Amino acid sequence: MRDKIKAYEEQAKAIEPDARQRRTLRDAIVNYTEQFLENIHDLEKIPAFRVNDTGIDLTKQPIADEPIDLEKAIGLVAKNVDNEGLNPASGGHFGYIPGGGIYSSSLGDYWADITNRYAGVFFANSGAVRMENHLINWMKEFIGYPQSALGNLASGGSIANLTAIVAARDAAGIRAENISRQVIYLSKQAHHCINKAINIAGLRECQVRHIALDDGFRMDMEALKKAIEADLKEGLNPWLLVGSAGTTDTGAVDPLDSMADIALRHGLWLHVDAAYGGFFMLTEYGKKQFRGIEKSDSVVMDPHKGLFLPYGIGVVIVRHGSTLRNSFAYEASYMQDTVNLADEVSPADVSPELTKPFRGLRMWLPLMIHGLKPFRAALDEKLMLTRYLYLQLRKIPRIALGPEPELTVITFRFVPDDGDACQFNREVARKIHEDGRVFLSTTTIDGIYTLRFAILAFRAHLESIDLALSILKEKYEEVAGQAEFSGRH
Numbered sequence: 001m002r003d004k005i006k007a008y009e010e011q012a013k014a015i016e017p018d019a020r021q022r023r024t025l026r027d028a029i030v031n032y033t034e035q036f037l038e039n040i041h042d043l044e045k046i047p048a049f050r051v052n053d054t055g056i057d058l059t060k061q062p063i064a065d066e067p068i069d070l071e072k073a074i075g076l077v078a079k080n081v082d083n084e085g086l087n088p089a090s091g092g093h094f095g096y097i098p099g100g101g102i103y104s105s106s107l108g109d110y111w112a113d114i115t116n117r118y119a120g121v122f123f124a125n126s127g128a129v130r131m132e133n134h135l136i137n138w139m140k141e142f143i144g145y146p147q148s149a150l151g152n153l154a155s156g157g158s159i160a161n162l163t164a165i166v167a168a169r170d171a172a173g174i175r176a177e178n179i180s181r182q183v184i185y186l187s188k189q190a191h192h193c194i195n196k197a198i199n200i201a202g203l204r205e206c207q208v209r210h211i212a213l214d215d216g217f218r219m220d221m222e223a224l225k226k227a228i229e230a231d232l233k234e235g236l237n238p239w240l241l242v243g244s245a246g247t248t249d250t251g252a253v254d255p256l257d258s259m260a261d262i263a264l265r266h267g268l269w270l271h272v273d274a275a276y277g278g279f280f281m282l283t284e285y286g287k288k289q290f291r292g293i294e295k296s297d298s299v300v301m302d303p304h305k306g307l308f309l310p311y312g313i314g315v316v317i318v319r320h321g322s323t324l325r326n327s328f329a330y331e332a333s334y335m336q337d338t339v340n341l342a343d344e345v346s347p348a349d350v351s352p353e354l355t356k357p358f359r360g361l362r363m364w365l366p367l368m369i370h371g372l373k374p375f376r377a378a379l380d381e382k383l384m385l386t387r388y389l390y391l392q393l394r395k396i397p398r399i400a401l402g403p404e405p406e407l408t409v410i411t412f413r414f415v416p417d418d419g420d421a422c423q424f425n426r427e428v429a430r431k432i433h434e435d436g437r438v439f440l441s442t443t444t445i446d447g448i449y450t451l452r453f454a455i456l457a458f459r460a461h462l463e464s465i466d467l468a469l470s471i472l473k474e475k476y477e478e479v480a481g482q483a484e485f486s487g488r489h
Helices: 002-015 019-038 070-080 103-115 126-143 157-171 176-181 192-200 221-233 256-266 278-282 284-289 321-328 333-338 360-370 373-393 421-435 462-481
Strands: 150-154 182-187 207-211 237-244 269-274 298-301 314-318 399-401 409-414 439-445 448-454
Touching: 019 070, 103 360, 126 150, 126 278, 126 314, 126 360, 150 157, 150 321, 157 192, 157 237, 157 269, 157 298, 157 314, 157 321, 176 182, 182 221, 207 221, 221 237, 221 256, 237 256, 256 269, 278 284, 278 298, 278 373, 284 373, 314 321, 360 373, 373 399, 373 409, 373 462, 409 421, 421 439, 421 448, 421 462
Parallel strands: 182 207, 182 237, 237 269, 269 298
Antiparallel strands: 150 314, 298 314, 399 409, 409 448, 439 448
């Protein structure tokens, strides 16, 4: 038996490379990524979008007993992943809500992956847990939450929103026998992950009210009041109000201060989805825009948006931290050694996750080595770029602009002299996507096909905006010159 064990050990050593082998692997990957970064600002070489479907080649490489050459492996990824579709690392990415990908954060991930520290419970690694709690404490401070608030670094906004809604459900004592009497209020502009969270949390049978919007696509407070009063008269129980601090479609910020007052008056849990907009609170402008968020019961923010970190980190913070503990803290006999002996909260006790990577290092390291100043400057820059772009778009003929942007999303559409305006705008979007140097996305608002810019990519600067404007005008003129859109039939 010992001989067999040693034989397997020799084979298994392939996954534990020595220093020379590590250097070879590391240098090859670093050289590739350095080349990527050196060319990232050249939108001709590395465009924001490529209409390809080459990923199929990956499926033709079998997962087999024998390895392939590292060079071949890199080539497969370069061709099938990095050479097609959307490039979120690009300064020309103006679609959806751009994610980040700052370099220093990648080093935090590398470091955390090598040491493989477990950040789920305090006993396993007090430093990792303290680092994550320190980050939560910093965020709850600029939100305006009390010391009793607790939170968690989740995998993204979807899980963060789910965590908050489960805590709200349990705090309200919602059970199967009374679920059909419970009422949830949100707007049509709420992110779809809120509806998904409602379903996952077993709240599908609640009464869901979609409150009307004002002209700026914000929740209408008079409509909200009337809805709550009508539900109370019907003997229903209003319990959850969801606000948005930066909607994905239009970048609208709901009137959080008024919502908080209404929630307090009627005993509703106010949850604010600030996944997109939350970190604008680091700016003076953002503090004013989000007035009232400090009165909410829970908040979600995404550092992979407003702090420009790589995808895979969202934050949930709940004002009354005990509600998170009540929903997520569990004990197991095999974990009896992990009883917390310090005044620190284990992330596993305030979230759905037990197996939890050390996400904190990817956030902590950039904040330490750069300081907050460049992050604030980048956020202020994006706000100003948005204002600049909005003013420039006004100068383009036959354009209909959406509301003045509250954050960094602009909605607009072209209105041709005749023909199908929606089809005209689809054609403009198609041509921009085919060009690929910049990427903007589209949406449908009140049944109308709409173009949109979302300016949050950290590599997007004034030159990127000017290029986007140039391409937009060029593609508009191309489509306007086509027979089906110019009236020449």
